Amino acid sequence: MKSHVWRPAFVVLALIVLILIVRAFYVSKDFGIWERGYMYGFHRKSNEDEWKAFTVKYKSAEYCKDCHSDKYSSIMQTPHAVIQCENCHGPALDHPSDPPKLTVDKRRELCLRCHYPLPYPTSGRANIRGIDPEKHNPGIECVMCHNPHKPSLEGMK
Amino acid sequence: MITRRKFLKNTIAGIAGLALPAAGAEIVSPRKLFAARNDTISGPNVRWAFLVDTYKCVGCGLCVKACKLENEVPYDANVTRTWVERYVLTKDGRIHADSPKGARDGFTTSKIDLGEGRFHDIKKEDIDKAFFVPKLCNQCENPPCVQVCPVGATYQTADGVVLVDRKWCIGCGYCIMACPYGVRFFHPVYHVAEKCTFCYHRITKGLKTACVQACPFGARMVGNIKDPNDPVSRIIRTERVSVLKDEYGTRPQVYYLGISREVI
Structure with missing residues (x-):
């Protein structure tokens, strides 16, 4: 050819x-x-191992309870026992080495996630007591009066 | 000359030959056999599944916050691996649904977010039923997002989780279009497809996913559907659960308790 x-x-x-x-x-x-x-x-x-090696940031209350046993045992007596420490205090990561101090979210909006009243049938939300943020001491942080570790009204500061 | 006997013989032989499937001629590859063996029925004894109890969800959105921080999804970008939808069904037969910022900050108003800064307030006495529905990747048994990937960047692990290889993804976006549940998006930093991994780095270490751990009300559960003693697998077997968009044939592995037909 x-x-x-x-x-x-x-x-x-x-x-x-x-x-x-x-x-x-x-x-x-x-x-x-x-x-x-x-x-x-x-x-x-090998990508599966790359995903497995991702950093764990949320360590759960089990990680907190040894050093902060006083706070842990007190909140466990209250309805707030169901809330993980890190939901308000932020992810522990490698605390106390990194970060040495956690930043607490003290904004009203954090409490309102559950305590804004939404009377929805067939949702657990209807069973949580709430306040109207526009009428109930607007402008100041909830933690000024309420102790989130002892949320009953007897535990008021 | 063709006899009747010969003609019938040839006809039968011809039909028999045509009926032989092309698959009969295929050489069996050990790799394919191995893959088939590891399919759903037998194979590895872990298959991750998720259970959402919508009766328990209060729409606090702490799961979304935890997910974004745990998985380094940019916090203020309007993308999220998991989100919570609110459904409010009124007496006039209308369905109101919203999920502002994916409920990252929860639902702190009774007004329904219509987008573009418009809100619709609903009176308490007009509500027939209202509830919250957390959503996340369904980790489908037949994931359409994986089928459409042209480069093999997204795949399913042996334990059923669909992952994205950030080094291989070319960012074509086919998978984002293919997902019937809209769970995929472009990662604003890496510019590749991003999705819920069932916190693969956590569940493979025996931890709960970040969203499951953050939920104060136990509305979310993750477990191994192949373990008969696993709480998730027991509820799926013994209670009336449903999945989203069953008609798509994707066989989702996120099961729901208490959703009604308005939820899509």
Whole structure:
């Protein structure tokens, strides 16, 4: 056969080889079909470990209770026992080393998440006591009078 | 010359040949067999599933706050991996629904957020029923978002969680369009597809997801559906649960207690 037939064939072959070489360097070795088959499991396996290595920031009240046992045991006697420390105090991360001090969210809006009255049937919200933020001492933080660790009215400051 | 016997013989042989499926000629690859073996029925003994009890949800949004901080989703950008929707059904038959900022700050007004700074106030006596519905990635058994990915950047792990490989995602957005539940979005910092991972870094260490841990009312639960003694798996088996958009055939693995047909 004449060369004008072979020439494009060589170009195509060279391209294929080039692409395969690039692929060998660019695509990691663990890229392939994994447990969930071709349709759902086609991926780079090591990415699963990358996600597993993500930093845990919320440590739960279990992490707080050893050092802050006084606060822990007092809030456990109240209806606020269901609320995690970190919901108001912020994620613990590696406290006390990093961050050394947590910032407490003292805004009225934090309390209103639950204590703005919404009388919704078939929702637990209707059972929580609430206040009208526009009439109930507007402008000052709730913690000026109420102790969130002892929320009953006897625990008022 | 063709005889009747020969003609019938050839016809039967021809039909039999045509009936042979193309799959019969396929060479069985061990890898594919391995994949099939690890499918839903047998295979690894962990399959993460989620349960939402909408009766318990009060719409405080602490789950959304915890999720955003735990998973480093930019706090003030209007994107979130999980959110809470409010449904208010009035006596005139209308459905009012909103989820301002994905309920990151909860619901601290009775006014329904219509967007663009407009609000609709509903009187208490007009309400027929009203409730909150937390939403998150359904970690579907047949995830359409994974099927459409042209580069293999999004995938399902053996324990059923759909993840995105940030190094491989090219940001084409097909998966964002393909998800019937609208749970995917572009990450404002990494510019790749972003979604709920069921806090893969937490559940694989035996912790609860950030949203489950933050919920004061136990409205959210995460568990292993393949463990018959797991509380989540027991509730799914023994109680009347439903899933979202069942008709899409995605087989979602986030189960709901107490949603009505208005919830989509």
